[in-house]
Amino acid sequence: MQFVQLQEKLTEFKDAGIAVVALTYDSPELQQKFVQERGIEYPFLSDIEAYSISALGILDENYRPGEHHYGIPHPGIFVLNSDFEIVGKIFVNGIEKRVNADAVLAYAMKALD
Numbered sequence: 001m002q003f004v005q006l007q008e009k010l011t012e013f014k015d016a017g018i019a020v021v022a023l024t025y026d027s028p029e030l031q032q033k034f035v036q037e038r039g040i041e042y043p044f045l046s047d048i049e050a051y052s053i054s055a056l057g058i059l060d061e062n063y064r065p066g067e068h069h070y071g072i073p074h075p076g077i078f079v080l081n082s083d084f085e086i087v088g089k090i091f092v093n094g095i096e097k098r099v100n101a102d103a104v105l106a107y108a109m110k111a112l113d
Contacts, residue, residue, distance in 0.1 A: 003038065006101050007039065013108075025046075027046060050070070059072075074091045075097055075098050077104050088108065090103075
């Protein structure tokens with residue numbers, strides 16, 4: 001699970017000067033349960049209506065409004081610099097795929113170099 005992998009590597013991200021933040025379409029209540037059960041220490045943002053997910057162009061178009069998974073984004077990451085500009089991104093198609101946390105860290109370090 002990508003969020004758990006990111007938590008396991010959180011010290012390495014921090015040591016590299018990289019902050020981790022998650023954005024999901026899940027409700028804050030559901031997120032909080034997951035965060036507590038898995039010991040997640042980085043922020044989780046909730047986008048229930050998929051406004052940010054749509055604006056960022058990462059909405060999974062396989063689901064329509066009213067369907068159970070509507071609002072789910074394509075799995076991936078954005079890398080932002082200290083000016084909050086996107087300097088890199090990796091996204092995959094299909095909710096069953098994820099980007100490995102080690103690969104995310106290596107990619108982010110290179111994008112921020």
